[in-house]
Amino acid sequence: MSTVRHVTIDLLRELGMTTVFGNPGSTELPMFRDFPDDFRYVMGLQESVVLGMADGFAQGTGRAAIVNLHSSAGVGHALGNLFTAFKNQTPLVVTAGQQARSILPYEPFLFAERASEFPRPFVKWSCEPARAEDVPAAIHRAWLVAMEPPCGPTFVSIPIDDWDRSCEPFAARKVHADRAGDPAALAACATSMAQARRPAIVVGAGVARDGAWDRVIALAERHQAAVWVAPMSARCSFPEDHPLFAGFLTAGREAIVATLSSHDFVLALGGPMNLYHVEGHGPHMPEGCDVWLIGDNHIHAAWAPAGTAIVAQCDRALDALLAGPEPVQRDAPPVRQRLPRLDGAALTDAYVLQRLAALRSPESIVVEEAPSSRGPMHEHLPILRKDTFYTTASGGLGHGLPAAVGMAMARPDDKVIALLGDGSAMYAIQGLHAAAQHGLPVSFLILKNNRYEALHHFGRHFGMQQLVGTQFPELDFCKLAEGHGIVARRAEDAASLDEALRWSLAADVPTLVEAVVL
Known part of the structure; x- marks a missing residue:
């Protein structure tokens, strides 16, 4: 036996x-x-x-x-x-x-x-x-x-x-889970969307998990709907250079209501739309707005504070919505205006991300854990292709660096960029060893501001003038990388940044760039 x-x-x-x-x-x-x-x-x-x-x-x-x-x-x-x-x-x-x-x-x-x-x-x-x-x-x-x-x-x-005990043979079973959603509810959602004056779509990570990138583009174009990204979404679900891309929702109640106030219909796809990071007050959605939520997570559907929820996989639900009634005639929403380009006189995180966007291939994969630079990333590092952006959905630190290593193992033909804050990197710096041991050509980019910037941001929010133990200028990520078997370069101005990024992105071995930012 x-x-x-x-x-x-x-x-x-x-x-x-x-x-x-x-x-x-x-x-x-x-x-x-x-x-x-x-x-x-x-x-x-x-x-x-x-x-x-x-x-x-x-x-x-x-x-x-x-x-x-x-x-x-x-x-x-x-x-x-x-x-x-x-x-x-x-x-x-x-x-x-x-x-x-x-x-x-x-x-x-x-x-x-x-x-x-x-x-x-x-x-x-x-x-x-x-x-x-x-x-x-x-x-x-x-x-x-x-x-x-x-x-x-x-x-x-x-x-x-x-492990060494006797055991009879075991036959694996196949289990099919139908997540097509309720046909009548999907038809009602399609009808409501077709009749709306100014519809909007809010995309979450479930759109990417369900492979619904192209379907969301088709639905948005069919309805001339503005497309927003749900707060803290961990995946890319819509091309950020598309004319209908509107931007990113902030994880706050009042901010979400203000952003969506001009819309009379909102369809949230693939994840929670009302995800809050700070306390808020007042309504959860604009008054008179018809809100629908579609995703495969019944827990999200249960706790959503507003709207009609349908538990379904996004790809199948979108097929039903695309087969719905013809929409009324409506004008396209205004095109999102991007911030002016930076000149690099000061090496900020925004400028680093602007240069990374210019130098990287759009097909490269960004695994990000730089929470205090998320805003500048949204403005200066657009994600243009499906399945090319991943970040933590939990807010916990220590995921991004090793996840980039795993991603490089899973997709060896793609360039993987680990975009990390210095505080985040220290939660899992040992992951560099696995990248070196397996020869994975990950480009580790550390945004070094010498402090836990996210805590300083929240300190200001809470009216705190000083925070204990949140400064660490003595960290040297080049030496840390070399100690794990990875070659590294430091960038302290615009010229050295471009040189270091070009070198790292072209390398066929793991590399690290430490960008010292203001």
Whole structure:
């Protein structure tokens, strides 16, 4: 009879999870005895980096990735990026070791107490199988739940002595989830949109996840609808050089109402539209505005403060909307005006992003975690092609750097640019090691302003004149990169910036540019 390990390896192969991301400890090692040659093991030097790489890899491939962590200690280290994967709706199967079943009653060293509860609420499903022979079935169920919209991470705790136990063969099942939406509700939405005077569309990350980029363009052009990006959207869902592109919604109640006040119909697609970062007051949407929300996440539909919600995948819902009634005649909305170009007399984050936009290929992939530079990025670094922008949906730091590494592994023919703040980079700087070890030509661009700028911004919001512990001018990212095996250059003015960016973007090895900005 086969062992749990053999049956599980066969299952992982069948499910396409042959790249394993991990940082194993003693309780995980038996999983890797006689590790098969057609599998790839990607070691991370810290568990949060492991989760971030797997997240980037899963988003890049569109398939669930498998992560192997070390008992409670490793899961604890990874929780920040597990939270981000949950908010990103990234399909992951996270496994963690557990001490041998025979000594669990004695609270052994490095065991996990209530292991299946520990990662909640940031996993869709979690368990520790009651029997060793149930491990393959648990992993299969974890994969099914992770891949079912809305996608997300799942968790399985596996005792160390389960892997060598006898196990019957296990046959994987196919599960089809119909997310086409309610036909009558979609028809009503299409009719309302066709009759509106000034319709608007708000796109979220679900548009990109559902491959609906071209359909949204077609719907916007059919209705001459202005297109806004939902607050904190983690993906690119509409070309930012399109005449109907209107801009980005701010994550505040009053700001959203003011921005959408001229519209009598708003369709939010693929994510929450009323996502707030600061306290607000008053209505959630303009008075008299007909609001509809369509996305695959029933949780978003439940907590949305306004509008009629339809749970459906964006691509299928858009097919129904495109087949709706002919719209009334209406003028095109005004074209968005961009800010004047900067001359580079001062090396600001806005100027760095302007030059990156000029020098990079539009097909290159930007994985961003520079939250205090998000506004300048929206103005000076337009995203023009589908599936070329990724950022954290959770707001937690430490995701961007390792996610860029995973993205580069998933899409080796594309140039990946990791756009990072200096504070964000320090949350996961160890991820540089994996990029060097695997020879991934990621361009790491660090916007170094010597402080946690986001905290200074909120300090001003709260009327605080001083913030403790938020300055770090002594950090040297070139030396940090070289210590991890990556070549680096520093840019301190416009000339050295252009030289460094051209060098990095053309390189076929991992590189880092430290841009010292005001």
